[in-house]
Amino acid sequence: MVDNQPYLKDVLQLFDEFMQTEKLGTEDNSFAFVTCGDWDLRKMLPSQCKLLEIDVPTYFRKWINIKKVHADVVGRFPSGMLQMLSDLDLPHQGRHHSGIGSFFYRLFDVYGYASFGPNEQAHLSSAYSLVTVCACVGLFLCS
Structure with a gap:
């Protein structure tokens, strides 16, 4: 546990309540988590x-690994965020891992995010609205 x-x-x-309030995961509002790696x-x-003997919510079983998308676009699997930015001639801004949301949005601009789908099925097929929720949950979804 983290103190306090x-x-x-x-x-x-709380996150499940957020998902229900926002109607995420419904037929009209599909989504996928975006991560930098599969580990988390x-x-x-x-x-x-x-x-802890608790169930993993089903919506955490699908995600888009931006490293796999990068590999499809650039032609090689990256070691991490800094390499992805370098491969795309994008400058690193701020502290490493602190601006995770802006990192993803910058890459989406380059990759054309409307075509991404969950990497567990196909990385560049079905259209999904992308939701980065790293900060909302307090989970650090970047390994």
Whole structure:
């Protein structure tokens, strides 16, 4: 636990309420999480939920790994954010990992984000509205 912060179970409950309020995941409002790597949603969140004996919400089982999208566009798999920016001749701004939302939006501008789909099915097919929720949940979704 992080000092003076809610437990994961409570954070997930609050996030679920947010998802329902915003009607995310409905037939009319599909979405996908955007991550920089698979580790957080493939390994860490499921492991932590298992340890705490709580279910992983189904909406955390689909995501877009921006590294895979980058590899499709640029032709090589990047080691991380700084390499992706360098490959695209984009300058790094601010502290590394602190501006995660702006990092994704800058890459979306380059890649043409309307064509991204969840990487677990196909990385560049179906259109999804992209939601970056790293800060909302308090989970750091970038490995």
